[in-house]
Amino acid sequence: MKILVLNCGSSSIKFQLFEMKDKSIPIKGIAEKVGLKGSFVRIEKANGEKIRFEGEIIDHLVGIEYILGIITSKKHGCLSKLTEINAVGHRVVNGGELFSSSVLITDEVQSEVERFCDIAPLHNPANLKGINAIKMLVPGIPQVAVFDTAFHQTLPPYAYMYAIPYSLYKKYGIRKYGFHGTSHYYISKRACEILKVDIKAQRIITVHLGNGASMAAVKDGKSIDTSMGFTPLEGLIMGTRPGDLDAGVLSFIMDKEEIGLSAMSTLVNKQSGMLGITGVSSDMREIEDAAHKNHNDRAMLGLDMYHYRVKKYIGAYASIMGGVDVIVFAGGIGENSPESREAICSGLEFLGIEFDHGKNKGLRSKEAVISTPQSRVKVMVVPTNEELVIAEDTMRIIKETKKTSSK
Numbered sequence: 297m298k299i300l301v302l303n304c305g306s307s308s309i310k311f312q313l314f315e316m317k318d319k320s321i322p323i324k325g326i327a328e329k330v331g332l333k334g335s336f337v338r339i340e341k342a343n344g345e346k347i348r349f350e351g352e353i354i355d356h357l358v359g360i361e362y363i364l365g366i367i368t369s370k371k372h373g374c375l376s377k378l379t380e381i382n383a384v385g386h387r388v389v390n391g392g393e394l395f396s397s398s399v400l401i402t403d404e405v406q407s408e409v410e411r412f413c414d415i416a417p418l419h420n421p422a423n424l425k426g427i428n429a430i431k432m433l434v435p436g437i438p439q440v441a442v443f444d445t446a447f448h449q450t451l452p453p454y455a456y457m458y459a460i461p462y463s464l465y466k467k468y469g470i471r472k473y474g475f476h477g478t479s480h481y482y483i484s485k486r487a488c489e490i491l492k493v494d495i496k497a498q499r500i501i502t503v504h505l506g507n508g509a510s511m512a513a514v515k516d517g518k519s520i521d522t523s524m525g526f527t528p529l530e531g532l533i534m535g536t537r538p539g540d541l542d543a544g545v546l547s548f549i550m551d552k553e554e555i556g557l558s559a560m561s562t563l564v565n566k567q568s569g570m571l572g573i574t575g576v577s578s579d580m581r582e583i584e585d586a587a588h589k590n591h592n593d594r595a596m597l598g599l600d601m602y603h604y605r606v607k608k609y610i611g612a613y614a615s616i617m618g619g620v621d622v623i624v625f626a627g628g629i630g631e632n633s634p635e636s637r638e639a640i641c642s643g644l645e646f647l648g649i650e651f652d653h654g655k656n657k658g659l660r661s662k663e664a665v666i667s668t669p670q671s672r673v674k675v676m677v678v679p680t681n682e683e684l685v686i687a688e689d690t691m692r693i694i695k696e697t698k699k700t701s702s703k
């Protein structure tokens with residue numbers, strides 16, 4: 297079975313084609329700057345060959361048509377025709393309170409996802425564009441939606457409610473949804489597989505640190521709290537988002553700077569976080585370099601704030617779970633920055649963490665335990681694989697659908 301996984305962002309389309317027989321990926325890539333000047337598609341084949349195609353990609357439909365063209369091209373592709381693809385799995389950012397697991401996309405599902413554009417205006421519209429593009433380009437192919445919010449649907453009400461008038465929750469669905477669910481699910485499950493322990497008896501703190509960053513408290517296999525909220529702005533400090541912020545700051549800035557809603561939204565989504573604090577970059581590599589090679593004070597301050605916020609959440613999550621057994625790092629920073637992992641775990645010996653500096657040093661993008669063998673709490677690095685979860689869910693749902701329709 298061949299499954300195409302699509303992750304459509306506002307100006308990018310990531311794709312991976314899975315051969316489910318052996319979970320291999322004959323081709324993957326990304327279309328970038330969709331709808332902007334200088335758009336291009338980068339692909340990587342299973343043999344490691346990388347190719348870049350320049351082209352005008354005016355929208356998601358054109359981008360996906362371009363990608364499908366590459367996949368089926370004689371020169372660079374791996375399929376002779378599109379009908380060899382059995383199904384398409386989409387990452388969909390917000391499934392609201394309706395979807396606590398992945399689903400086959402029907403007209404009803406699509407209109408529900410459309411309804412959630414209201415609460416996820418920066419994300420769901422792009423996901424829908426991807427779904428519609430596939431409908432047009434490969435009519436009749438089954439499509440599955442895998443929601444970023446689904447894994448966090450097990451949060452109890454006292455964790456997901458905000459202390460604002462209850463009527464606003466009823467009227468608009470304002471509550472914590474949490475995101476990166478597919479990643480938190482995958483890394484918590486994979487960590488337990490590696491440790492050979494039963495996930496149903498573990499208190500796990502998952503730490504996904506990428507451009508966007510979030511944490512989750514996973515108790516007995518269920519997410520019971522997570523740091524992102526109604527939108528992906530809450531929680532940890534991120535590349536360009538502030539994370540937790542006194543709500544009073546927003547109206548204060550709007551008043552003093554005389555800016556409207558749209559400028560305020562840009563400020564908190566694109567100009568804050570590590571970029572805003574350091575003035576250097578949103579990219580952790582550049583910030584670490586600025587701090588250590590150039591002794592840039594603001595870069596240093598940014599790093600201190602970043603690590604401190606994660607550490608604070610570890611304390612909070614250990615507290616709500618009555619302790620912690622496993623801490624798992626993932627995401628571009630969690631997987632590749634030994635400095636961040638060390639700074640975050642330092643001083644946490646009281647929780648039962650014995651950090652192994654030797655194992656952590658230089659460790660990049662590899663599954664590993666980075667606590668000592670005696671450490672009561674296991675600290676781990678597990679490279680995330682959201683695409684694999686999407687491909688597996690898609691395959692499962694397609695098979696289930698075939699079974700029920702043949703009954």
Ligand code: ADP
Nearest residue numbers: 505506507508578579580581627628629632633
């Ligand atoms: P996204 O959320 O967009 O998927 P990623 O998970 O790819 O992002 O994470 C991107 C972040 O990972 C960037 O801040 C980047 O600097 C950081 N990163 C990647 N490699 C390293 C490294 N070797 N050291 C420190 N940070 C790294």
